[in-house]
Amino acid sequence: MAAVKLLTVVLVNFFFTCVSSLYFHMGDTERKCFMEKIPDETMLMGNYRTRLFDGQRDEYLPVSQNITLSVQVKDPNDKLVLSRSHGSEGSFRVRSKEPGGYQICLQANCSQHPLPAAVLLAVHLDLRAAQRTNNHAEIAAREKLTDMQLRVRQLVEHVLQIQQEQNYQKLRERDFREVTQNTNMWIYWWPVARSLYVVFIIIWHTKSW
Incomplete structure (x- = not known):
């Protein structure tokens, strides 16, 4: 029983790779974007979900039904993969075709009933990235698999998911190396450029005398 519980915890931690909650304010027609890798x-x-926040009175107000929040998601190649509009509450989901940073943008639209100057939209945004999971009980019943065959299927899927995660980690390591190299080059060349600038100023002043 303990081993089963431990395995369950490991699988949950593996499948749900990223869970993040955000809270922010935004004005009418304002656009907020976030990056999720x-x-x-x-x-x-x-x-x-959204609420109205009155900055002058420092209190929350009832949400108008006329508030529209547009959601757009772009893939790492800046290709639009999702664009839709919701009311004051909503949800969306996108399946990634390739690893990398996905840009999530939200924009409020209260044009029918514009918000007062001191009133902002308070937005609670929950993002979750989950690996694909299969209903193994349904698969076993449909394909008439034995317990051994089902366990082998689960292990194969687990190995494939681990390979995907490793490929993703390699991509992140490559991006980190590029950032590190660019930073090191800047650290190396900045003193050189500064020294050349000082030498140029000295020569220019010397000639002006």
Whole structure:
């Protein structure tokens, strides 16, 4: 029983690779964007709810039914993969085709009933990235698999998911190396450029005398 519980915890931690909650304010027609890095074949799910916040009175107000929040998601190649509009509450989901950073943008639209100057939208956004999971009980019943065959199927899927995660980690390591190299080059060349600038100033002043 303890081994089963431990395995369950490990699988949950593996399947749900990223869970993050955000809280922010935004004005009418304002656009907020966030970047979420996920592996390929991963479901990116988002849930949000909004409230009105009066900055002058420092209190929350009832939400108008005319508030519209537009959601757009772009893949690492800046290709639009999702665009839709919801009310004051909603959810969205996108399955990643390739690893990398996915941009999630939200924009409020209260044009029918514009918000007063001191009133902002308070947005709660929950993002969750989960690896694909299969209903193994349904698969076993449909394909008439034995317990041994089902365990082998689960192990194969687990290995594939680990490979995807490793490929994603390699991609992140490559990006980190590029950032590190660029930073090191800047650290190396900045003193040289500064020294050349000082020498140029000295020569220019010397000639002006």
